[in-house]
Amino acid sequence: MFYDSEGLSSLPTCLTLTLSRYAKGNGVVDATRVGKHGYGMFLVVIKEKGRYYSFVFNSLIFTPRRAAGWAGAALRRPGRDETQAEPRAPQIEVSLQDQELWAKFSSRGTEMIITKSGRRMFPPCKVSVTGLNPKAKYLLMMDMVPFDNNKYKWNRDRWEPSGLADPHLPNRFFIHPESPALGEKWMQYPISFHKLKLTNNTLNSSGLVVLHSMHKYLPRLHVVQAADVCSQRWGAYLHFAFPDAAFIAVTAYQNAEITKLKIDNNPFAKGFRDYGLNSKRQRDQRVQSSCKRPPENPGEQSGSVNESKTGDTDDADFAVSSTEEPHTAERRAGSPDSNPFISAFMRRHERGACGVEEWTEGHRGPLLNSQDALDTTCGLSSCHYPASAALQPPGPVPPSSDQRFPQGWGDSRAPGAQPSTSGGPPGGLPLPLPPRVSRVRLPESLETAGPLTSDPSGPRPLADILNRIRDKPEAAQGSPGVWHGPGRGRGYSFHPGGSSAGYLSSLTTGASVGNSLLDVRANPGNAPSLECPYRAPVMDFYSNLYGVK
């Protein structure tokens, strides 16, 4: 069956929109759902220049960035048996968008400015989610977890550990303004957390995420099935960390390459792109430099990188100049091979888009302390590259926890260390952006993630509930639990219920919790799992869908 550009109305809006626009200029499109459940995956046939091309993918690739890679990895031709294969059970998968951009930052050691009033992240955390129950409501939240137990300092051209980290501050969750929303809405378009702000002001009460300067952090996404933000009954709870988006919080940029990347890519910083030309500030600099600098031998200043540049004397901003010789920049900032910090980033980057950390179940389940993520994030590491991996059969996760968590900075030069080779989909035919999603005003309770209300009977913001439970995991679990000492030298972790061995094992091996369908990718068969008498609604949905009891 073939559809014209108007014949795709039964598909999700995002997919329909993109395909329709693409089809206008490229002929007939056949979009057929793959699998008996008609959900999540599609077979698309595109007729272009008289030839047919077929692709199998799931809807989440239809994001501006992914769609740019029509001919690339995001869309791929189905393998021999893909269309006939029994479809895998859907599971909630999250992938970080703008991976190319993140990779650029990550390879240089991402820095994020934190200010008293709060500063947005750039690149913003933007994720695609699939596998949600389309008719269930979810809250999406983000917080930051410490990457390790180190504090860092910028030493000439590289980041170096500088003592032990300060104690991590109580987490503040940034709740996505459109929470709660139906699963189908979250899956429709990439979800941007661009309004998330970072601060170093511990006294702020306006919902900012509080971080320590010169500390390294990892963004973490929380998916909570709940009807509303004040709900005290949750369904499934899942969180994902994004190693590619690890960053060091700073009050001023240290690495000139990062500054240049920010200026080149952030629209708000466009004013600094032609910094050396006509800006008032630059004119002022010209006036000042003409007074200070001797007119002869302009390149004579010792140690100036300007020495290598051509006659233009207005390049005082060489540090961010795109005309700079690449090897010069690399030498200043430290090459990946010579910079342990960069190497560490790169090795994290190899792990893929994100790592599923844990399933829990509503109030009953344990909510990890932030430090737990240090032990669990990389251990599971299901790599959720949306399309290229969507139909791959479940298989064991590459067992390379050593590579993912370097034992120390010195290890980065070990033979096993490799530069990142993963990039986003190759550039291709640009496709139109999806329409802007209407903004939703936050309820009062969400605008301030402050202390709990004095009235215990009144509704409580979910962030407060989470914070309270995080502070008292043992209370949430109903049994004392066990605190483990520094795991591989990276802080403490809480394992509830006393059965710490099984719990830890399930975390680090990627075993599913409560329902084997939910994490079929990681180590099927090998991993111990926990028996959970409670079955979250989202699990029921999939169980019914696939007839699994």
Added chain:
DNA sequence: TCATCTCGCACATTTGAAGAGA
């Protein structure tokens, strides 16, 4: 002295209200 932080600046985009026109 040094590393780090704060603040104000200029320049950019985003947002939303107001008005004109169909």
Added chain:
DNA sequence: ATCTCTTCAAATGTGCGAGATG
């Protein structure tokens, strides 16, 4: 009366750099 489009000002986001702080 309603809708769409354009214009414009205010709000907001950005990196820079001087000065403050510890």
